[in-house]
Amino acid sequence: MNSEELLGRYLAGGCTDAEVHALQEALKQDAALRRKYLDYLNLDLALETRVDMTEQPAPARRSASGDSAKRVRSSFGWAWGIAAAVAVLVGVGVVWGGRWGNFGESYATVVECPGVEQWRVGKRLRGGRYAIRAGTVDLVTSRGARVVIEAPAEFRFESEQRLILSRGRLSAEVPPAAKGFTVVTRSGDAVDLGTRFGVDVPSKGAAEVHVFEGEVVERSARGGQRQSVKGGEAVVMNQGAGAARELRNAAFIRREEVGRLNAALTAGQRARAAAALGALRRDPALIALVEFESGRAGAGVYREVQGRWPGSKALEFCNPGDHLKLDAGGGRTWPELTFAAWVRLDRVGGGRIQSLFHTDGWDRKNPGQIHWSVTPFGTMWLVCLPFQKHAVNEEMTPRLPEEGRWTHLVSVYDAPRHLLRHYLDGKLGLEMTLSGAAPAVLGQAEIGNWDLYDRKLSGRLDELVLMGRAMEEREVAALFEAGNPYR
Numbered sequence: 001m002n003s004e005e006l007l008g009r010y011l012a013g014g015c016t017d018a019e020v021h022a023l024q025e026a027l028k029q030d031a032a033l034r035r036k037y038l039d040y041l042n043l044d045l046a047l048e049t050r051v052d053m054t055e056q057p058a059p060a061r062r063s064a065s066g067d068s069a070k071r072v073r074s075s076f077g078w079a080w081g082i083a084a085a086v087a088v089l090v091g092v093g094v095v096w097g098g099r100w101g102n103f104g105e106s107y108a109t110v111v112e113c114p115g116v117e118q119w120r121v122g123k124r125l126r127g128g129r130y131a132i133r134a135g136t137v138d139l140v141t142s143r144g145a146r147v148v149i150e151a152p153a154e155f156r157f158e159s160e161q162r163l164i165l166s167r168g169r170l171s172a173e174v175p176p177a178a179k180g181f182t183v184v185t186r187s188g189d190a191v192d193l194g195t196r197f198g199v200d201v202p203s204k205g206a207a208e209v210h211v212f213e214g215e216v217v218e219r220s221a222r223g224g225q226r227q228s229v230k231g232g233e234a235v236v237m238n239q240g241a242g243a244a245r246e247l248r249n250a251a252f253i254r255r256e257e258v259g260r261l262n263a264a265l266t267a268g269q270r271a272r273a274a275a276a277l278g279a280l281r282r283d284p285a286l287i288a289l290v291e292f293e294s295g296r297a298g299a300g301v302y303r304e305v306q307g308r309w310p311g312s313k314a315l316e317f318c319n320p321g322d323h324l325k326l327d328a329g330g331g332r333t334w335p336e337l338t339f340a341a342w343v344r345l346d347r348v349g350g351g352r353i354q355s356l357f358h359t360d361g362w363d364r365k366n367p368g369q370i371h372w373s374v375t376p377f378g379t380m381w382l383v384c385l386p387f388q389k390h391a392v393n394e395e396m397t398p399r400l401p402e403e404g405r406w407t408h409l410v411s412v413y414d415a416p417r418h419l420l421r422h423y424l425d426g427k428l429g430l431e432m433t434l435s436g437a438a439p440a441v442l443g444q445a446e447i448g449n450w451d452l453y454d455r456k457l458s459g460r461l462d463e464l465v466l467m468g469r470a471m472e473e474r475e476v477a478a479l480f481e482a483g484n485p486y487r
Contacts, residue, residue, distance in 0.1 A: 115310025134311035143178035187238035250404025276482035329442025349378035368441030398429030426480030
């Protein structure tokens with residue numbers, strides 16, 4: 001009986017004592033067999049967790065030959081007994097970590113790598129450590145799992161089924177052949193049960209698991225606690241059962257998006273966007289251009305992440321209190337304004353206002369204060385005090401797209417003509433006549449979680465433009481076309 005057959009009999013619960021000993025010897029000699037054994041053990045533990053949570057008793061595994069064989073359990077017992085024995089035999093300390101990585105064996109292949117310097121399509125990833133400072137990598141593992149890793153990231157493969165993510169953001173689509181694919185973080189492990197999911201490992205704090213479809217078993221590094229996470233759910237790892245958080249569906253780049261981002265980058269679209277911003281900087285009506293390539297954007301609480309161009313920078317707001325402070329307009333009055341921003345919202349709608357730009361002096365006794373938001377309906381909203389009865393009509397404004405992607409939002413406020421226009425991705429979505437319109441007064445303002453009310457922005461912001469004039473429709477369309485990151 002060869003080693004593969006021994007492993008199969010053992011996993012099926014049919015090994016005798018002599019066969020268990022023979023399997024131990026085979027594991028000592030065969031690194032590939034050891035990795036395969038750990039992959040199966042990892043999946044078996046996840047499946048047992050799933051059974052436990054549904055309160056369905058797992059059937060006991062029994063030996064094939066009477067008194068000489070012993071009962072085998074999938075998660076503990078001999079499974080861990082063999083693992084411990086192999087650890088002693090080969091002189092490694094922690095078997096669960098799978099530290100038999102073969103640096104010569106290929107575990108994954110690069111499909112696309114936009115914005116990643118010195119990487120190329122077809123690059124083979126082995127057991128070494130990898131770090132990407134900028135850009136996005138689309139990988140396919142030896143078993144067919146598609147993995148997208150977004151910079152800044154540090155990671156390494158232990159096998160084709162185990163990836164250690166020390167830092168960064170990852171999304172994975174796992175076919176049946178790769179079921180059990182595991183992402184290991186400092187906060188715990190995420191074991192796939194046939195699904196689409198994301199893992200976010202920030203530089204500080206606990207990692208998160210977000211399941212878009214299917215099911216993942218999360219095993220906490222703190223006490224080994226395990227819980228099932230199903231489609232539409234998300235958890236903060238290393239905090240035990242019940243550490244749920246809101247699903248951030250659009251926070252992760254998916255593989256179908258990588259190709260379009262790469263095509264735009266290759267076609268020189270980023271250079272055209274830079275030229276358009278250069279023209280805005282020379283426009284005497286420019287009040288503020290908030291961009292993040294030159295370093296820290298300003299005072300506030302936020303996370304610096306990748307922007308809409310692979311290799312660029314943006315700000316992310318996702319926790320209560322995340323915000324960016326800015327002083328724009330110097331307390332002057334502005335009869336005409338244009339707001340423009342590239343955003344990637346984690347969620348659209350959901351019953352909460354999301355703050356794009358809110359002046360701090362908001363009070364009905366203080367006319368000219370202006371708020372630019374995304375409404376609970378997922379539409380654009382701009383209000384300048386004093387509030388007029390017909391100043392806003394969110395039901396008529398175009399709804400932002402549900403799927404995760406970068407979107408260009410523009411709102412034009414024209415007080416002399418009593419007009420308000422909203423543009424979505426360069427196209428006019430709404431033009432309305434206001435019953436009254438006061439000149440706007442700008443000054444201290446916040447992006448993100450505004451102070452007075454919990455108007456939490458959840459997502460990324462890449463470039464915010466504030467002009468002291470009403471841009472024409474052709475200008476808005478040109479600005480979108482120049483800055484569009486997709487092709």
